[in-house]
Amino acid sequence: GACASYRLRDGVHPLWQSPLTIPGGSRQSPINIQWSDSLFDPRLEPLEIRYDSATCLHMWNNGYSFLVEFEDSADKSIITGGPLENNYRLKQFHFHWGAVNEWGSEHTVNCKVFPAELHLVHWNSCRYGSFEEALMEENGLAVIGVFLKLGAHHSGLQKLVDALPSIKHKDALVELDDFDPSCLLPSCSDYWTYSGSLTTPPLSESVTWIIKKKPVEMDEDQLEMFRMLLFTPEGEEERRMVDNFRPLQPIMDRTVRSSFP
Numbered sequence: 001g002a003c004a005s006y007r008l009r010d011g012v013h014p015l016w017q018s019p020l021t022i023p024g025g026s027r028q029s030p031i032n033i034q035w036s037d038s039l040f041d042p043r044l045e046p047l048e049i050r051y052d053s054a055t056c057l058h059m060w061n062n063g064y065s066f067l068v069e070f071e072d073s074a075d076k077s078i079i080t081g082g083p084l085e086n087n088y089r090l091k092q093f094h095f096h097w098g099a100v101n102e103w104g105s106e107h108t109v110n111c112k113v114f115p116a117e118l119h120l121v122h123w124n125s126c127r128y129g130s131f132e133e134a135l136m137e138e139n140g141l142a143v144i145g146v147f148l149k150l151g152a153h154h155s156g157l158q159k160l161v162d163a164l165p166s167i168k169h170k171d172a173l174v175e176l177d178d179f180d181p182s183c184l185l186p187s188c189s190d191y192w193t194y195s196g197s198l199t200t201p202p203l204s205e206s207v208t209w210i211i212k213k214k215p216v217e218m219d220e221d222q223l224e225m226f227r228m229l230l231f232t233p234e235g236e237e238e239r240r241m242v243d244n245f246r247p248l249q250p251i252m253d254r255t256v257r258s259s260f261p
């Protein structure tokens with residue numbers, strides 16, 4: 001690929017022991033976003049994000065990442081506009097990060113890797129009845145990707161960081177009330193968008209990706225706390241939850257559009 005990638009490209013992923021490339025996959029994620037190859041689309045509307053912090057349910061370790069899940073039985077926390085035809089309902093958000101600060105994100109920008117990446121996962125509640133159904137359908141999901149870089153302490157993130165020790169092991173869960181994920185978004189509205197897939201099994205090609213141009217900052221202590229999580233359940237030999245990102249995938253016959261000139 002274009003990037004001098006130190007990541008595995010083919011073969012078997014060390015984390016999932018599953019094939020890295022999907023046979024017949026034509027729109028896999030993540031990808032490198034080459035700024036010069038992206039196409040400004042003036043028809044792209046601003047993305048509208050309306051989250052209700054009261055829909056926040058809990059936070060848990062699913063053995064790949066830690067997820068914050070939301071009550072999604074009504075259109076209370078939704079996104080719309082941007083490249084989207086319909087309302088998409090927030091289901092969960094989670095992160096991907098590295099063992100060291102030199103890598104960790106899934107997407108890259110001009111081959112630049114960030115130490116972590118946030119994914120806010122939404123499903124098309126106008127066309128499907130549930131996340132599980134939308135998961136397998138084209139245009140079923142919309143995921144907002146936000147790059148994280150090391151810098152200032154992130155006060156909104158700290159509420160999550162403080163709860164990490166209680167979900168150290170796989171399948172541990174902790175209640176979380178009144179968290180508004182808007183605090184994790186950059187103030188700049190600029191984004192790239194492209195058609196892609198889930199980056200963990202089942203790798204379904206059902207995602208409209210919306211990648212924010214501006215990263216948000218967190219400090220080293222906060223990122224170190226991510227690295228204290230374990231892939232493993234209680235009682236098993238401990239394996240630290242780090243490097244839970246998928247290698248870059250070929251862009252194939254896709255164009256990345258930008259919302260900004």
Ligand SMILES: NS(=O)(=O)c1ccc2oc(=S)[nH]c2c1
Nearest residue numbers: 119121143197198199200201
């Ligand atoms: N990492 S990601 O592409 O945002 C993503 C989002 C939702 C998912 O649900 C399953 S199952 N795997 C998933 C991967």
Ligand SMILES: [Zn+2]
Nearest residue numbers: 094096119199
């Ligand atoms: Zn993800």
